[in-house]
Amino acid sequence: MSLTSDPPVGKAHANGAEDDDYSALKVVPVRHPWRWAAVVVTAVLVAQFAHGLITNPGWEWDVFANFFTTQTILKAVWITIQLTFYGTALGFALGIVLAFMRLSKSPFLKSVAFTYIWAFRSIPLIVQLLFWFNLTYLYKRLDFGIPFGPGFFSFDTAGLVGAMSAAVLGLALHQAAYAAEIVRGGVLAVDGGQLEAAAALGIPRLRQLRRIVLPQAMRSILPNAANEVISLFKGTSIVSVMAIGELFYQVQVIYGRNGRVVPLLMVATVWYIILTTVLSVAQYYVERHFSRGAAR
Amino acid sequence: MTAMVDIRSVHKSFGSLQVLRGIDLEVRSGEVAVVLGPSGSGKSTLLRAINHLEKVDSGWISVGGSLIGYRRQGDRLYELREREILRQRTRIGFVFQNFNLFPHLTVLENVVEAPVSALRRPRKEAVSAAEALLARVGLADKTAAYPRQLSGGQQQRVAIARALALEPELLLFDEPTSALDPELVGEVLDVIKDLAHQGTTMIVVTHEIGFAREVADTVVFMDGGRIVERGTPAEVLDAPRHERTKAFLSKVL
Numbered sequence: 001m002s003l004t005s006d007p008p009v010g011k012a013h014a015n016g017a018e019d020d021d022y023s024a025l026k027v028v029p030v031r032h033p034w035r036w037a038a039v040v041v042t043a044v045l046v047a048q049f050a051h052g053l054i055t056n057p058g059w060e061w062d063v064f065a066n067f068f069t070t071q072t073i074l075k076a077v078w079i080t081i082q083l084t085f086y087g088t089a090l091g092f093a094l095g096i097v098l099a100f101m102r103l104s105k106s107p108f109l110k111s112v113a114f115t116y117i118w119a120f121r122s123i124p125l126i127v128q129l130l131f132w133f134n135l136t137y138l139y140k141r142l143d144f145g146i147p148f149g150p151g152f153f154s155f156d157t158a159g160l161v162g163a164m165s166a167a168v169l170g171l172a173l174h175q176a177a178y179a180a181e182i183v184r185g186g187v188l189a190v191d192g193g194q195l196e197a198a199a200a201l202g203i204p205r206l207r208q209l210r211r212i213v214l215p216q217a218m219r220s221i222l223p224n225a226a227n228e229v230i231s232l233f234k235g236t237s238i239v240s241v242m243a244i245g246e247l248f249y250q251v252q253v254i255y256g257r258n259g260r261v262v263p264l265l266m267v268a269t270v271w272y273i274i275l276t277t278v279l280s281v282a283q284y285y286v287e288r289h290f291s292r293g294a295a296r
Numbered sequence: 297m298t299a300m301v302d303i304r305s306v307h308k309s310f311g312s313l314q315v316l317r318g319i320d321l322e323v324r325s326g327e328v329a330v331v332l333g334p335s336g337s338g339k340s341t342l343l344r345a346i347n348h349l350e351k352v353d354s355g356w357i358s359v360g361g362s363l364i365g366y367r368r369q370g371d372r373l374y375e376l377r378e379r380e381i382l383r384q385r386t387r388i389g390f391v392f393q394n395f396n397l398f399p400h401l402t403v404l405e406n407v408v409e410a411p412v413s414a415l416r417r418p419r420k421e422a423v424s425a426a427e428a429l430l431a432r433v434g435l436a437d438k439t440a441a442y443p444r445q446l447s448g449g450q451q452q453r454v455a456i457a458r459a460l461a462l463e464p465e466l467l468l469f470d471e472p473t474s475a476l477d478p479e480l481v482g483e484v485l486d487v488i489k490d491l492a493h494q495g496t497t498m499i500v501v502t503h504e505i506g507f508a509r510e511v512a513d514t515v516v517f518m519d520g521g522r523i524v525e526r527g528t529p530a531e532v533l534d535a536p537r538h539e540r541t542k543a544f545l546s547k548v549l
């Protein structure tokens with residue numbers, strides 16, 4: 001047999017179709033037997049888990065239902081929301097200031113911001129919170145007036161820093177360190193030509209930041225910021241060490257009294273899931289707002 | 297005629313690299329000056345120095361009779377604050393090679409932004425002026441579009457309208473067609489030619505020799521941070537006296 005011989009003609013036409021006309025042929029899709037096996041195994045596991053949730057009396061769904069919307073729990077949820085809100089708002093406000101300090105040309109402002117971020121990222125949140133809670137021990141009075149000079153007003157720290165404000169302060173200061181880095185990253189991601197064009201047009205400095213830089217920076221800030229808000233929201237449970245009646249603390253108090261640990265942990269869990277879902281939905285809409293004009 | 301732009305012995309270095317080594321240039325009101333020169337010769341740096349995006353090391357630049365970046369009081373020059381420099385820049389339009397439109401704002405908002413925030417024009421007035429300008433560059437139907445939805449040529453025409461919205465007394469173009477596909481170059485050059493014929497004072501850095509020949513009053517050839525040769529298009533483009541000019545032209549023509 002020689003290499004140049006024509007291919008056998010009869011064979012190509014044996015199935016009744018022309019060589020170059022595929023339109024009449026039946027398409028046989030690729031089969032995925034292993035994918036099907038994985039689906040079956042996973043489905044069985046999920047069914048078992050769901051069955052356990054429903055039938056295992058240990059979950060005590062009746063207790064869960066009793067407590068899920070009681071006054072005490074709703075109040076605790078509200079406190080958790082407040083802690084998250086103030087922690088985020090103050091944290092990001094301070095974070096934006098710190099970010100622009102780090103981006104400024106002044107070596108002094110830069111190093112102050114750098115040191116702050118370094119310090120507050122190094123201290124575990126729980127340790128920091130306990131410090132604030134014990135502020136009274138460090139500073140008995142707080143004076144407002146000329147720096148190092150005579151004071152005009154003064155407060156007893158005991159009255160000023162209640163448990164709740166100590167908690168908000170701690171969460172916000174902690175959050176600011178992370179927020180600063182996120183904002184700085186977002187600003188650096190904006191093309192330098194944008195600021196140059198704004199400067200060439202004579203647009204005032206603050207307006208350059210607010211109208212040109214920040215809206216564009218928001219696109220990379222938002223996904224990270226949403227992560228931070230959600231983790232702060234769950235992080236509020238740490239505040240329970242300061243005996244503040246937020247969700248996790250209140251749940252602990254109740255199961256300490258009645259011993260129904262598992263259903264009460266589920267009460268907290270379901271609330272955390274619901275609120276995280278709300279935050280995720282909000283994230284979707286905010287991100288959509290700031291993606292105006294983006295190609296992707 | 298009076299000098300609109302007056303540049304005297306301007307020097308500028310980046311570290312140890314001398315980019316401008318004594319530039320003297322005068323551009324009269326209504327004149328179109330085209331700057332040619334090889335890459336790295338300092339053309340962009342000179343243009344950026346004129347509206348103080350780049351601070352010069354020595355020498356001075358004045359536009360429309362006022363010193364850029366400084367204020368003279370008696371025998372002293374006081375450096376201006378950023379706010380005052382921003383105000384000076386509103387009298388000078390700058391068009392960038394890669395447009396630098398604001399991608400999150402519509403075409404109309406791009407043009408309206410500076411008149412409203414820098415010149416404090418009433419918004420309504422600024423919007424109708426912007427619409428007229430966009431019609432003038434042939435983009436009346438694109439006011440609501442975002443920059444990324446436009447072709448390169450359309451984006452550059454928006455950028456020109458944006459610069460014109462401040463009614464500047466001087467327009468600076470830094471290679472306005474270098475980032476464009478060849479078939480889009482013409483539409484942008486046509487807009488610039490139009491402006492030139494209406495008597496706008498402008499300095500254009502470009503590699504488009506045909507454009508220089510057609511609209512330039514003065515052609516300036518730069519090399520190594522110096523102005524090597526200047527004159528009418530006929531003088532510089534058709535009868536260059538300097539070896540370096542000849543070498544450059546033989547490469548680009």
Ligand SMILES: Nc1ncnc2c1ncn2[C@@H]1O[C@H](COP(=O)(O)OP(=O)(O)OP(=O)(O)O)[C@@H](O)[C@H]1O
Pocket residue numbers: 310313315333334335336337338339340341342
């Ligand atoms: N900010 C800067 N820092 C350091 N060096 C710079 C800076 N800007 C420009 N240069 C250098 O200065 C020289 C002149 O740059 P410039 O952009 O003015 O050249 P050009 O004539 O515009 O060139 P091209 O035709 O490529 O645009 C180049 O060698 C460049 O690398």
Ligand SMILES: [Mg+2]
Pocket residue numbers: 339340341470471
């Ligand atoms: Mg250049």
